[in-house]
Amino acid sequence: MPGGTATIYDLARATGLSPSTVSRALRGIGDLSPGTVARVRESAARLRYRPNAVARSLALRGSDSIALMLPDIANPFFPALVKAVQLRARHHGMTVLLCNTEGVPEAEAEYLEMLASRQIQGVVAMGLAITADEIRRRVGSGMKIVALDRAAAGGSAVSVQADHRAGGWMATDHLLQRGHRAIAHISGPAQLTVSTERWEGYRDRMRQAGIDPGTPARGDFTESSGHRAAQELIHSGRPFTALFCANDLMALGAISALRSAGLGVPAQISVVGFDDIELGRYAVPALTTIRQPLEALARVAVDLLVGLLRGEEAPAPERLAVELVVRESTAAPPRPVAEKAAPLASSGIAPRGGEEVRSREDF
Amino acid sequence: MPGGTATIYDLARATGLSPSTVSRALRGIGDLSPGTVARVRESAARLRYRPNAVARSLALRGSDSIALMLPDIANPFFPALVKAVQLRARHHGMTVLLCNTEGVPEAEAEYLEMLASRQIQGVVAMGLAITADEIRRRVGSGMKIVALDRAAAGGSAVSVQADHRAGGWMATDHLLQRGHRAIAHISGPAQLTVSTERWEGYRDRMRQAGIDPGTPARGDFTESSGHRAAQELIHSGRPFTALFCANDLMALGAISALRSAGLGVPAQISVVGFDDIELGRYAVPALTTIRQPLEALARVAVDLLVGLLRGEEAPAPERLAVELVVRESTAAPPRPVAEKAAPLASSGIAPRGGEEVRSREDF
DNA sequence: TTGTACGCGTTATCAG
């Protein structure tokens, strides 16, 4: 080990064995006498042997890591999912490389290229902006891609998703149950299926109630876009007593805009979000939302990917159930003749921690 | 290229040249006739040649990527820094691997091991929990580590940091200027130097004003810890009209707790945070805070790391200047005989967008 | 200006 760390050749020399025997002993494969294994282990420890992952990858044309591509690390929903994915990956002995793409197709393509060039053939992708053709090209050349929570273009990759449509339905149903009729919606980017699905759930439930869902306001899942969309909604003059936002971040932004306009939440306007990010629990008022099953999503996606890497067939896609979490941002609509200065403080003083969770079966 | 992609051997065969000539042509080094270069380029494109990064790493004992280790991807301050680091790294033609450690020393050690085993020798670390000895061991064996924003144990790695102490000083000064005397502090984890430095800035300014700083409440930089710490502060009975939190997330949690307790911000209590995360701009009330120079931090850190990887000497460490950003969460303290039911609505209705930025020189 | 031969560290195949 002249320059850097010891290699299996150094161990071979030290033990008087051959490199191949050392390699086998280290990995515990083949039929070896207990003695040799012990000898190898001992000198490996003594010489501080560290396997060279690069050499191994070159020989094996593979690696023990997977990549996790995500469009916007600044969206608080993702970090939670990242943690869950890492946890599950570790369960399989795999390390996770995070690739932050900002939703830029070029960045995605570059990352994919880089990963292929590094022999990393497993990718969990939270929303891909590249074309279906490009995805198929990659899959065709051996890369395994599992879309997580957000479908890939044209269903070109296996996907594991929550039931966004049911979530939209449940959120809207909750507001209707509370007595609201004028329910506005701020949706996410039009090109994302999660946006359309959440909107469809909303639309379906509205129609079932005999109400015209109209056209949603459009946001891009950022807090600022929620803020802006709510302002536009207010200035449009279209009356509404409740607001279903396609994600929590936009809901938070919308609440900020509503309050700045002197509208109390939930006193005058009720707001429902989507995702159940940590932040929503500590917001004032605490956010009523649709909870996505993070651990389950991560588990299913990673297990699926590992299966694919082992050459197994992809199972039929399934939709994971979401839950309604009722907190403080929703209430009954104000009576037609609303008292003008509804005390905003009421929501702030409300006892905290009380929350109610309901899943699909309860509907 | 039987199995997968084309190699330089395939190109050699296709062009009638030797592998080494192809290798040189591809990288544009050595003296080659223009014709050969063109021929190689052409068939590289035609055969869809993609360099194998693994083989290259093995031959070169190096790689063109650096790692970015961070303790908690869920803290919104980090994603912004991550983006800045990635941008700067790309400027040097390097890709960034994100390693999320959850602040667990074992995870850090494992990642470091993994990186070394992958020939990735450059690391930007935002706070390392492993021991100084371990860090020195790594540095001793060729790994280049630059601590970003948070110092590494015992100054064992080069570090690039904002002037946290000045930030604490400025935040406290701002509150004193507004007329506050009873200023409480919620600090971060005791083992992090950023926590102590921000606290020291607070302490120094308080003493300059002839006020006993007392003992700070303790949080861990999460929103929930800020919420809890504020509750304890309230229940402790110790009177205060202003609160300086060691980061924005805790400030947001504290505000939530204060309002739940019926205390208006800033009507009854003024709050200052630290970091200037995006969320603070859209919170109600918008958060007064200390802004860290993200781009500068990232630029200095990445450039420094790249320099180290090239064998250059580390320059003297420098402290980057922070700024005070005045928004809506700070105001003058209420008059001694405060009207009990200060209208919380006032803050919500306050015009938004007005903010004032001040840097060190203004003090 | 271009080609040959070997090394990087590991795994797999085939003998023994």
Added chain:
DNA sequence: CTGATAACGCGTACAA
């Protein structure tokens, strides 16, 4: 049970 030998794809002295 263990040991040679080749291969993975690329970079680089050294030779021509």
